[in-house]
Amino acid sequence: MRVALLIGALLALWLAPVPAHAQPFDFAAVDDAVRDVVATGEIPGAVVLVGQGDRVLYHRAFGLRQVVPTPEQMTEDTVFDIASLTKPLGTTLAVMSLVERNRIRLDAPLGAYLREFRGRAFSQVTIRRMLAHRAGFPAVPPDAAVRAGFPGAARALATIALDYPPGTGFQYSDMGFILLGEVVRRVSGDPLDRYLRRHLFRPLGLRDTTYRPDGDLRPRIAPTEFFNGHLLRGAVHDPRARLLGGVAGHAGIFSSARDLARICRMLVDGGTLEGRHVLRASTVRAMWTPWPNPDSPRGLGWDVTSPYAAPMYLFFPAGSVGHTGFTGTTVWIDPPTRTYLILLTNRVHPNGNGAGRIRELRARVTAAVGAALFQGPEPPPFTPMSTNPEPSGPAADPPALSAGPVLTGLDALVRQNFALLAGKSVGLITNQTGIDMARHRAIDLFAAAPNLTLKAVFSPEHGLNGDATADVPNSVDAVTGRPVWSLYGSTRRPTPEMLQGVTALVYDIQDVGVRYYTYLTTLVSAMEQAARFNIPVYVLDRPNPITGRFVEGPLMDPDLRSFTAPHTIPVRTGLTVGEFARLAAVEQHIPVTLTVVPLTNWDRAQWFDETALPWTNPSPNIRSVTQALLYSGIGLLEATNVSVGRGTDAPFEVVGAPWIEPYGLADALNRRALPGVRFEPVWFTPAADIYATIQCAGVRLLVTNRDTIRPVTVALALARELRARHRDQYKPELIQNLLVNRSTMWAILRNEPLERLTAWAEMERESFLKRRASALIYP
Numbered sequence: 001m002r003v004a005l006l007i008g009a010l011l012a013l014w015l016a017p018v019p020a021h022a023q024p025f026d027f028a029a030v031d032d033a034v035r036d037v038v039a040t041g042e043i044p045g046a047v048v049l050v051g052q053g054d055r056v057l058y059h060r061a062f063g064l065r066q067v068v069p070t071p072e073q074m075t076e077d078t079v080f081d082i083a084s085l086t087k088p089l090g091t092t093l094a095v096m097s098l099v100e101r102n103r104i105r106l107d108a109p110l111g112a113y114l115r116e117f118r119g120r121a122f123s124q125v126t127i128r129r130m131l132a133h134r135a136g137f138p139a140v141p142p143d144a145a146v147r148a149g150f151p152g153a154a155r156a157l158a159t160i161a162l163d164y165p166p167g168t169g170f171q172y173s174d175m176g177f178i179l180l181g182e183v184v185r186r187v188s189g190d191p192l193d194r195y196l197r198r199h200l201f202r203p204l205g206l207r208d209t210t211y212r213p214d215g216d217l218r219p220r221i222a223p224t225e226f227f228n229g230h231l232l233r234g235a236v237h238d239p240r241a242r243l244l245g246g247v248a249g250h251a252g253i254f255s256s257a258r259d260l261a262r263i264c265r266m267l268v269d270g271g272t273l274e275g276r277h278v279l280r281a282s283t284v285r286a287m288w289t290p291w292p293n294p295d296s297p298r299g300l301g302w303d304v305t306s307p308y309a310a311p312m313y314l315f316f317p318a319g320s321v322g323h324t325g326f327t328g329t330t331v332w333i334d335p336p337t338r339t340y341l342i343l344l345t346n347r348v349h350p351n352g353n354g355a356g357r358i359r360e361l362r363a364r365v366t367a368a369v370g371a372a373l374f375q376g377p378e379p380p381p382f383t384p385m386s387t388n389p390e391p392s393g394p395a396a397d398p399p400a401l402s403a404g405p406v407l408t409g410l411d412a413l414v415r416q417n418f419a420l421l422a423g424k425s426v427g428l429i430t431n432q433t434g435i436d437m438a439r440h441r442a443i444d445l446f447a448a449a450p451n452l453t454l455k456a457v458f459s460p461e462h463g464l465n466g467d468a469t470a471d472v473p474n475s476v477d478a479v480t481g482r483p484v485w486s487l488y489g490s491t492r493r494p495t496p497e498m499l500q501g502v503t504a505l506v507y508d509i510q511d512v513g514v515r516y517y518t519y520l521t522t523l524v525s526a527m528e529q530a531a532r533f534n535i536p537v538y539v540l541d542r543p544n545p546i547t548g549r550f551v552e553g554p555l556m557d558p559d560l561r562s563f564t565a566p567h568t569i570p571v572r573t574g575l576t577v578g579e580f581a582r583l584a585a586v587e588q589h590i591p592v593t594l595t596v597v598p599l600t601n602w603d604r605a606q607w608f609d610e611t612a613l614p615w616t617n618p619s620p621n622i623r624s625v626t627q628a629l630l631y632s633g634i635g636l637l638e639a640t641n642v643s644v645g646r647g648t649d650a651p652f653e654v655v656g657a658p659w660i661e662p663y664g665l666a667d668a669l670n671r672r673a674l675p676g677v678r679f680e681p682v683w684f685t686p687a688a689d690i691y692a693t694i695q696c697a698g699v700r701l702l703v704t705n706r707d708t709i710r711p712v713t714v715a716l717a718l719a720r721e722l723r724a725r726h727r728d729q730y731k732p733e734l735i736q737n738l739l740v741n742r743s744t745m746w747a748i749l750r751n752e753p754l755e756r757l758t759a760w761a762e763m764e765r766e767s768f769l770k771r772r773a774s775a776l777i778y779p
Contacts, residue, residue, distance in 0.1 A: 025057055030372075038062050042356075043328065043354045045062050045065050046074065046328075046361070047061045047075075047342075047343075059257065066233075066349070076258070077220055079222065080254065082253050083329055084251055084323060086177075087177050089255075089331065091180050091184070091250070093279070095127065095180055096283050097199055097279060097283075106126065110127065110179065110183070111125075113127075113187055119158070122158070125162075128300065133170055133172050135166050136165060136171075140240070141157055146244055150244070154179070170298065174240065177249040177250035178250050179249070181247070200278060204266060208254070209253065210255075212246040212247065226350065227242075236248075237251075238251035256344075257342045264333055268339075271283060312330065312332040314363075315733075315742065316341075316366065316370055316374070318559040318742075328348065337374070364731065367733040367745070368749065371750050375743070375746060376742065376743025376760070379743075405612055406606070409539065410445070410508050411437055412599075413597050418452055421449075421452045424453070424503050425453045425455045425504070426506055427457075427494070427502035428457050428506050428508065429457075430443060430464075430508045431509055433510035434540075443479070456484075457477055457485070459472060459484055459485070459488070466616070466618065496533070504537075507523055507540065510545070511577040512545055512618055513547075513548075513574070515565065515572075516635060517619075518563055519577070521563050524567065530592050539594070539597065541576050541578030541579075542577060545628050547574075551574035552570060552633075552713070553761055555568050556568050556740045557740055562740070564737070564740075570765065571633070571712050578596035579772070581594060583774075586774070596777065603779050626706070634652045634715055637719060647686030653701055656697050657730075659729040660696070662681035662699060665699055672717055676709025676710070677701055678701075678704055720754055720757065723751065732749070733749070743760050
């Protein structure tokens with residue numbers, strides 16, 4: 001408490017940044033982001049450097065580098081414990097230089113260099129897999145295993161079992177890089193620090209970069225935490241690196257922004273700096289090439305799109321690379337433009353806190369730099385339309401329309417007496433929405449079918465009953481006694497154990513027509529696993545509840561696939577779940593045997609409440625067709641610091657925060673005359689989620705014409721107005737979590753007019769309409 005008060009008392013003196021170098025770009029948002037975070041007192045200070053090739057575009061210091069025992073101002077030349085930046089900027093470069101010298105082979109087993117690992121258990125552990133964190137090693141070794149130092153530590157580490165077969169998964173591993181540091185020592189004959197000093201630090205003219213910094217650097221070092229009553233200042237923060245004497249492959253290097261910029265310049269210039277050759281250009285490219293398996297989003301020693309790299313890759317162009325460090329350090333590079341961002345903090349000083357704030361700081365700084373420096377292809381002028389163009393017609397012969405009722409794929413299958421599945425042992429992927437016209441559960445109908453066996457049930461996010469709000473455990477269905485395997489728990493795709501004895505996978509879940517609704521990802525994962533085990537997939541189709549006629553919002557950037565971004569489709573998909581399955585299977589080249597059991601008597605213009613089918617809430621906060629419609633736009637805002645009504649009786653129908661002035665916001669939005677919607681001032685107090693039990697002010701969205709409203713455009717208008725009216729409070733960066741389109745996000749952050757935002761968002765709609773035509777089933 002006293003430390004926080006001390007920080008707060010000193011902020012007025014040290015919050016202003018050091019004057020910046022001359023720059024042609026607007027980095028004011030970087031200043032704002034760092035000032036805001038430092039002002040919380042949770043991170044003492046920061047240094048930010050942005051460069052392109054040989055040019056430094058921005059270099060500033062903020063706040064304090066030391067809070068206790070005596071406050072010290074942060075300076076541009078402060079030296080930081082860069083923690084895991086040691087991996088890509090130290091150990092990886094050492095290993096790759098030895099590869100160039102033919103002293104190390106990337107595909108050689110570790111045992112070729114460390115005799116302790118010559119056993120059969122480690123035969124598939126290669127240097128390449130170690131660099132990519134795919135070797136099977138545990139994340140962190142026990143302290144006891146490294147306490148004695150090398151070479152004894154190698155014997156101790158070789159007794160530790162692998163966590164998974166090498167090459168079959170990804171797990172970030174300090175242990176693997178500790179061993180790579182020892183590989184460098186044994187192969188070169190030099191300890192890792194000496195090797196780097198001879199082959200990297202000195203040739204690049206680095207003055208501040210070293211392991212175990214000496215007394216000359218100490219006055220400029222940013223301290224970290226207290227250990228055994230002593231403040232770590234010049235001693236490495238990582239405990240295992242300390243046990244290894246301060247020199248390790250996973251952590252231990254100290255450096256400044258200036259020195260790291262020189263390393264980045266060397267890398268973006270193909271391994272050469274100021275005439276000094278350090279690495280071949282082909283070596284640099286090899287390091288930065290992502291592993292071919294999409295489930296392993298790393299290069300060699302470098303991060304690309306792993307969870308550790310969020311949010312940097314969301315705001316830098318596709319193909320960018322970088323790394324982060326535990327002490328609060330970040331380097332991110334865009335090779336084609338030779339751009340690099342260096343963000344250095346000692347967020348653990350003095351008491352180990354700041355984990356949440358460093359995530360916020362990384363997101364905001366990277367977003368600000370991305371918006372300032374990058375822009376996608378210029379969009380054509382966007383002309384609003386009352387409806388999207390109708391497709392020329394479905395690729396397959398559509399089910400014949402008659403005067404009869406709309407039937408789901410489940411209803412049709414029941415009427416066919418399950419003939420498609422005769423003799424099959426079925427795994428049924430379903431939840432509370434898997435019901436027929438009479439509200440009978442699909443589970444019960446399959447269990448009672450005489451000509452098939454219901455082997456197992458699989459549930460998506462929110463569980464079998466659709467009421468869970470966290471990870472879902474495996475269970476047993478109380479009625480049928482069948483095992484219920486969760487696909488939203490320890491795993492998010494069916495495992496071989498779950499699929500044991502299954503000869504057909506059936507998917508019967510009501511979607512809501514929105515890309516980031518996770519049931520679509522569950523379907524893709526199921527198709528991928530089914531293809532792997534030669535199991536056919538049957539999708540029992542259901543209506544798109546917000547019609548299949550309208551398509552809206554930007555396409556997902558192809559490299560930003562995630563659990564909320566399963567395929568390169570718009571935000572509002574205009575597809576049924578069966579049509580989505582057809583499109584994804586073809587475009588993702590999933591070799592699955594796919595059958596869609598189509599709807600009967602449904603056409604694309606129908607809303608769900610026009611079908612006479614029974615409505616069941618597809619998830620806890622989508623309780624009506626109107627909320628599903630608004631979710632397709634307002635859902636984009638829920639990762640930001642506003643409430644979208646979760647924890648109220650009107651989710652996605654209200655947007656608010658304690659700091660919003662509602663009358664002005666409602667008036668500004670109404671003056672835009674957005675089609676199909678009107679805004680009213682509102683006050684509400686969420687019972688859960690962000691701002692739980694805190695009164696919020698904002699706007700209520702009243703849908704006046706659901707055929708003309710464009711929810712994504714509404715969300716963009718809201719974000720723009722909030723940013724214009726509450727710039728110091730509203731933080732829009734995390735819109736990108738679900739938007740996953742860099743060009744549109746950069747435009748939002750540049751405060752471009754709504755017409756321009758809409759143009760960015762819709763620029764690929766026509767191409768998508770052509771792509772989806774082959775997957776359409778219904779007129």
